[in-house]
Amino acid sequence: xxxxxxPFIAMAGLLAFGALHTAGAADAYPSKPIRVFVGYSAGGAVxxxxxxxxxxxxxxxxxPVIVENKPGAGTNIAVKALTTSAxxxxxxxxxxxxxxxxxxxxxxxxxxxxxxxxxxxxxxxxPVVFTVREGSEFKxxxxxxxxxxxxxxxxxxxxxxxxxTPHLAMELFQHTAGLSVRHxxxxxxxxxxxxxxxxxxxxxxxxxxxxxxxxTAGKLRVLAVMSAERSDVLPGVxxxxxxxxxxxxxxxxxxxxxxAGTPKAIVATLHDAVQKALASDDVRKQLAAAGGVALxxxxxxxxxxxxxxxxxxxxxxxxxxxxxx
Numbered sequence: 116x117x118x119x120x121x122p123f124i125a126m127a128g129l130l131a132f133g134a135l136h137t138a139g140a141a142d143a144y145p146s147k148p149i150r151v152f153v154g155y156s157a158g159g160a161v162x163x164x165x166x167x168x169x170x171x172x173x174x175x176x177x178x179p180v181i182v183e184n185k186p187g188a189g190t191n192i193a194v195k196a197l198t199t200s201a202x203x204x205x206x207x208x209x210x211x212x213x214x215x216x217x218x219x220x221x222x223x224x225x226x227x228x229x230x231x232x233x234x235x236x237x238x239x240x241x242p243v244v245f246t247v248r249e250g251s252e253f254k255x256x257x258x259x260x261x262x263x264x265x266x267x268x269x270x271x272x273x274x275x276x277x278x279x280t281p282h283l284a285m286e287l288f289q290h291t292a293g294l295s296v297r298h299x300x301x302x303x304x305x306x307x308x309x310x311x312x313x314x315x316x317x318x319x320x321x322x323x324x325x326x327x328x329x330x331t332a333g334k335l336r337v338l339a340v341m342s343a344e345r346s347d348v349l350p351g352v353x354x355x356x357x358x359x360x361x362x363x364x365x366x367x368x369x370x371x372x373x374x375a376g377t378p379k380a381i382v383a384t385l386h387d388a389v390q391k392a393l394a395s396d397d398v399r400k401q402l403a404a405a406g407g408v409a410l411x412x413x414x415x416x417x418x419x420x421x422x423x424x425x426x427x428x429x430x431x432x433x434x435x436x437x438x439x440x
Contacts (some may be wrong), residue, residue, distance in 0.1 A: 131173040144204055144381050148179040151371075152197055152208045154190030160241065160324045164369055165209040167401040171392035176384075189213055189278060189439055191225045198231045202374040204381035209236065210361035211282040211369050212428075216422050217391070219429035220278045220439050227279055230423060232416040235371040235382055236389040237314045241407035242342030242366050243284040244349075246326045246335045248312050248321055256339040259318065260292050267295040273316040276300050277440045281320040283428050284341055284365035286337055286435050300440065311335070322367045323406030331413065340406075341365040368424075370417050386414050 153163045162184060169180035185193040190213045200206035208214075213305060214232075217329060218224040226232070245256060263270045274282040289296060299316050301307040303369045304325040311319040320324075328333040330349065337352045343364045345354055352428050355363040371389060373382065392398050393409045402409050405415045410416075431437070 124217055131283065145176050145178045146352065147205060148181055149173075149176065149204070150206045151180055151182050152190055152193045152206065153182055153184050154186060154193030154208070154213070155184065156186045157184045159324060160367070161209055161211055161369060164401065167398055167413060168209075168389065168392050171214060171395050171398055172385075172388045175388045175391050188225075189217055189220070191217060193318060194226055194232075197372070198226055198374055200374055202376035202378075204373065204377055204385060205336060207371050207373050207385065209238070209369060210372055212283075213278075214372065215276060215424035216280075216283065216428050216432070217248040218425065219432045220437065228421055231375050232372045233375055233377055234414055234421060235373055236386045236414060237410040237412060237417045237420065238369040238371065238389065239366045239402045239407045240342065240366045241384070241402075242323050242340040242346055243281050243320055244323050244326050244340050244352075244426070245288075245338045245355075246311070246330065247317065247338060248314065248320070249334055249336050251336060253318070256353070256355065259338060260277070260294060260359075263292075263294040263296050266356075268297050270296045270318065271316040272296045273301055273311055275300045275304040275307060275321060276302060278432070278437055280367050281322065282432060282437070285320045286437065287365055288341075288355065288360075288363065290431070290435075291354045291363055297386050302440070308335075317418060327406055345407075346406045348401060367407075368420065370420075373427070382414065 151165050153162050153165050165182045169182055173180040185196055192414050193208055197206060197208040203294050218226065218228060247253050272285050274285055275281065282300065304321040307319045307321060308325060308329060323340065326335055326337060327348060330337050339355045340346050340349060340352055341355050341364060357385055390411050393411045399409050
């Protein structure tokens with residue numbers, strides 16, 4: 116009888132060994148390339164940061180990190196691609212403020228922050244700036260505010276589009292300062308900057324990365340940065356808070372998220388890789404060149420920011436009746 120059972124015992128042993136081997140392989144994360152979705156076109160700020168940080172993460176994790184651009188629908192296409200991906204740690208999204216804004220901006224809400232996504236780590240922050248052409252009559256933010264109050268609705272302010280972070284920052288400032296300007300939305304920051312240079316609009320609100328080359332060349336004058344502190348690349352430019360509006364802050368932030376259901380151990384591994392990448396000199400220099408700063412910290416820090424931004428801008432969108440392009 117025993118000799119008849121031997122093949123079955125041997126087979127059971129092989130199956131048990133195979134199960135253990137499979138479990139071990141699954142635990143050895145990552146074991147294949149990792150994709151990072153970006154909801155913007157190649158060559159933009161988010162794309163550049165994704166590639167810089169991703170390259171560092173590849174060396175840390177021992178697997179290629181491949182950036183895939185999925186622009187469109189205010190980044191909702193990229194978020195949809197993420198939320199329909201397997202929650203296995205091999206697909207991430209480098210998100211910006213639109214991630215918190217879009218559930219309030221679009222009807223019906225394209226996703227639920229709490230139900231569909233998990234935060235991994237913040238990456239960095241770049242301030243939004245108010246800027247004018249060098250020959251503008253406005254030399255300071257105070258002069259701009261005085262003109263806007265003297266001529267309600269006459270001053271034109273361009274932004275990269277309805278519901279964009281600079282647009283929301285402009286609306287927030289308009290409410291804070293108690294003034295009325297005329298919003299001129301564009302399909303991106305480049306055309307908005309071109310038209311402010313040509314004198315077609317008075318002011319443009321964009322992230323510092325887009326304005327910096329023209330400001331450095333002396334073609335634009337930056338009136339104020341909207342970050343809490345002055346920018347290292349624009350040290351002579353005051354913050355909005357320093358210009359008479361204490362506590363005002365509006366920045367473009369970047370952070371990694373994964374689909375809901377991704378195992379905690381994998382999220383922790385990815386978070387650790389991001390922290391190590393942010394500690395590197397070249398990543399910090401890339402962010403600094405864009406006028407920004409790295410924001411290392413625990414995952415909970417990012418989770419709190421997402422909720423805070425969703426509440427702040429969601430209320431603004433409802434109060435101002437802002438509609439997407």
